[in-house]
Amino acid sequence: MNRQPLGPDIELHRLAVPDRGRLPFAIGTFDTIGALSRAGFPHRHSFHELAYVTRGRGSHVLDLSDHPLRPPQLCAIAAGQVHHWGRASGLEGWVLLFEEDFLLRHPEDAALARELATGRPLRPDRAEARGLAALLAELDREYRAARAGHPGVLQALLHVLLVRAVRALPHSPPQAPAAADAALPRPHPLVAHFGRLIAEPGRADRTVGSYARELGVSTGRLHELVREATGRTPARLIRQQQTLEAKRLLGATDLTVRQVAAAAGFADPAYFCRFFRREVGLTPGEFRAGTGGGKHHGPGAESIDPRTARP
Template sequence: MSKPAHAPVPVFKLYGETTAWPTPDLIHWESIESRSRLHEWEIKPHQHGDLVQLLYVRSGRAELEVEGLVNRVERASLQVVPALCVHGFRFSDDVDGHVLTLALPLVEQVTGLLDSQALLAPACFAAGDSQPYLDTLFEAISREYARQEPGRELMLQSLISVLLVWIGRRALERTRSDTQQQDRGRLHLQEFTRLLEQHFREHLPIEHYAQRLGISAAHLNALCRRLAGQSALQMINQRLLLEAKRCLVYTAMTINQVSDSLGFSEPAYFSRFFKRGTGQSPKAFRIAR
């Protein structure tokens, strides 16, 4: 779905339409199949200036690209496409689902009442156990949209409000989960730092620390890079270098004694390690200080 860098992204009112909004409502509903079939199951990348789209893939397969991020969907999922987000879709020819397009004034009105920012950022939510609920809700929206019954506008807005509450709650759950993961990550890093302070002279492998923390070595490395800007091994080496510098500057220990106190098997190995980390030999570092 990539496009040439020089090609402008078309701004559509509704999919490929550049004409006026095709309905007196602030809402437009259609099935995924009815539109995508006309375009050979692919909607090219484009954006909407003042529309928000909610794409519910009930069954079939889809590739949903929004702002360069592609979600490959094989189970019921709901994609949020905020206004001005560049997006394009590919569908299997057995796709079943709904496209709900909301004019920005309606979105602002409803989200203001709900105190939710869930429609301001693109997101894809797996339906999971909520699929029967979402199936029923979208079917109700489609039926109400197709009829001209008394109270139609109020009913549509009410149904959409229910849908936006569901989206807002899922977005909040995701935010809380991300926050909890970040908090756990910080706790793991703190514990790693504490263990490192106790055992850095023992030259323990990263796997040992990870096992003590109850996580994998890869996870520990990822946490260190994300929260400390260094790999776990770099943190171990930096702690060794710090202690070596302290010994060389503040004690009368010989280089061999410093090497031995830091757990190196040979002074020559310590000297290579120190020079690799500082650019100087231990002796040159001591003289310079």
């Protein structure tokens, strides 16, 4: 990872890995991945991250929700989410980073990665913990050996890891192993693309029409596909994403309400305040006061240290 300052906004970290065939993927320990894997200041990624904590104290804060660490624990962060480690010390375990392009062989994996990042962290039982640790160790060995065909092997192992992690979530109903893959979400490619677009920060035009034009379909067709796949309208999903982005900025930056409004796609700050109060039940100022909002900065560091990332 490397850091890209965004002025007064939340830092965006991009994946910058050692050569490894230039795969948009990396795995290692908290130490070998580097200092930013333990960053104590709010930031977001252009990629997905899975952090499997086997030892340590503190908490993991994801989109303003503070989750105390009780290892073993799998913390999932989807691209675009804001997170940091709160008062963390002695972190040990695995850190796995991957861009969405790495999931093309198993496109349903993007939905699984996001599902893992929407709720509480996964605290596996003893058998699940052994299985996850074994998969991560195998991923690490395959990544470092970099033998012929290793990208396909890594994609297959990551697919298994995501499937098993989602199965282990408390709300996941038990499934027969033979039927598990068939029951996984397989969104229409256009719906998945729409989901990625609305999650991109900093976009000014967030109307349904603008997204439909970018996707090359009519607004009616976009509405039909999104409603069928999610049960919600595109407009509702856009409003939910705008609300989430506004919460992230109010809680993790010192941006003014006018600046937050603009960053969330609102030209009129007064309308933004009415919108936010309707959606959240609080004014932007009340919400910020309740979160103790304010930006935190950490020391500059490369996240994947090439001196320690080599085998």
